[in-house]
Amino acid sequence: MSTAIQTTGLTKVYDEKRALDSIDLAVEEGSIFGFLGPNGAGKTTTLRILTGLARATSGSVQILGRDLSTAGNSMRSEIGVLPDVPGFYEWMTAEEFMRFAGRLFGIGRSVIDERVGVLLDLAGLTDVDTKIGGYSRGMKQRLGVAQALVNAPRLLLLDEPTSALDPMGRKDVLDMLISLRGRTTVFFSTHILSDVERVCDTVAILDHGRVVAQAPIDELKARYGQQKVVVEVTGGADELAAQLGQQSWVSAVVRGHNGRIEVTVTDVGAAQQQIPAMIASRQLGLSRMEAGEMGLEEVFVELVGGVQS
Amino acid sequence: MSGFAAFAGKEAREIPRTWRIWVLPGILLFFALTGPALAKFTPQILETFAGDQFKGLVLPTPTYLDAYGQWIKNLSGIALYALIIIYGSIISSERKSGTAVLVLTKPVSRTAFVVAKAAVHSMFLAVLVVAGTLITWGLTAAVFGQAPGSALWSSAMVWLVFGVLFIALMTLLSVIISSAAGAAGAGLGVYALVSIAAIWRPLGAYSPAALASQPTSLAAGKDVAVLWPVLTSLLLAVLLVALAAFAFRRKDL
DSSP: OOEEEEEEEEEEEETTEEEEEEEEEEEETTOEEEEEOOTTSSHHHHHHHHTTSSOOSEEEEEETTEEHHHHOGGGGGGEEEEOSSOOOOTTSBHHHHHHHHHHHTTOOHHHHHHHHHHHHHHTTOTTOOSBGGGOOHHHHHHHHHHHHTTTOOSEEEEESTTTTOOHHHHHHHHHHHHHTTTTSEEEEEOSOHHHHHHHOSEEEEEETTEEEEEEEHHHHHHHHHTTEEEEEESSOHHHHHHHHHTOTTEEEEEEOSTTEEEEEESOHHHHHHHHHHHHHHTTOOEEEEEEOOOOHHHHHHHHTTTOOO | OTTHHHHHHHHHHHHHHSGGGTHHHHHHHHHHHHHHHHHHHHHHHHHHHHTTTTTTOOOOOOOHHHHHHHHHHHIIIIIHHHHHHHGGGTTHHHHHHSHHHHHHTSSOOHHHHHHHHHHHHHHHHHHHHHHHHHHHHHHHHHHHSOOOHHHHHHHHHHHHHHHHHHHHHHHHHHHHOOOHHHHHHHHHHHHHHHHHHTTSHHHHHHSGGGGGTHHHHHHTTOOOOOHHHHHHHHHHHHHHHHHHHHHHHTOOO
């Protein structure tokens, strides 16, 4: 499968600060790609370079098979962009802005007529006649998503697309992104990990300007899921949890309901041998013992050292 | 310059739907409506307010040329200051509000973005100057009974070139300086330098600096050679807009 976005050694330096440090990304065409990272990790800087708003200090970017530095404006006709805080002309109505956006893409009037109706309906703004200046942040965000789709893009670049939306608005936008799977490549940054788990095929996690992980989401979770053991005992769980917490091969212990204990381990082999022995020596009943799966949030916290965006 | 027409259309529609339709047009309309009457009744006004202070001073009888002079002095003074201040944010306001990002992530070149703004607002200024001059012309005829057109129109059109030059200058300053107040301050500083530079004869005869004073001379009915200053001003305006586009292309947004 071809790549929609390929960055090689992408670096951006502001004065003394290295905002991006040799980033290599490969986003497959047709995929939904989640771009995660704590505040200041470099997500928005990456998106600004991908959209041509900022220049990389070094490295290369290929968008839809073309080199970004030489592709010119024509390449943008195949891309839809939603910035983190979209800025609109507040004197326009939503329909006027959509038509304006369509004209900037050079789209014919009949096609604009057709798409504006569909996209405003999708954004829930069909009957809203007020000027954009009177919109809530959520309404502007929904209009931002709609305008990013006016050219039926091959590649959609979204910076925090659901951050200002209420739960229903979020669901609508995520459903819309899912409906684009296979037809449009979606690359979006977000701090809402549940959104990523719900819609993304692949994720990259950025920390201090470096990509610390990039993999299909199931592979990433499975890779880290091997380091977690879930134990359920019939009694004495608190004492057992305390004993586990003192072991050198245990990095974290979380007490669950009843006799459930989640143990994050650095050595799975040691855990498999010693946990049953500890339970036997305490003469406790073992109800369950299995390898657990880490959620994306736990993977994220582990990879970026507990700092979340 | 892809996207030029669509973006220029937006820029033109924005004028009547925002504060832009009130400020500069309001200032010019006020001066156009009041200038001829003020010129006609200046001696009476002075007499009323000054009383016996200017007893020995004999003021000449006002003529239509005084009305023309009033219009051009207002254009060269307050109207030009207002223009500099208003257009101090012609580019930076779009960067700050985030609208430039939404436009420039579509197939619109940064050159088209800058040129469209300078072109549309130059056209807007031309419409305002022509409308204000027409009003001044008509009211001068009504107040003074005569209003030959050549002195008024030649001075107004030469000032328009000067105004367009300053729109081009403010476009460049607004790209370079992100603060609207900073760009306006720099624009006013350039105006002060241009006015001083016009004292030096070669600059006062051939360069754009001449246009700081020549419109007033033309309005007074004097014969002034304006060809070189007009040509160099138009050339400089084009260069300033080109420089603005070049600088804007190199900026991170």
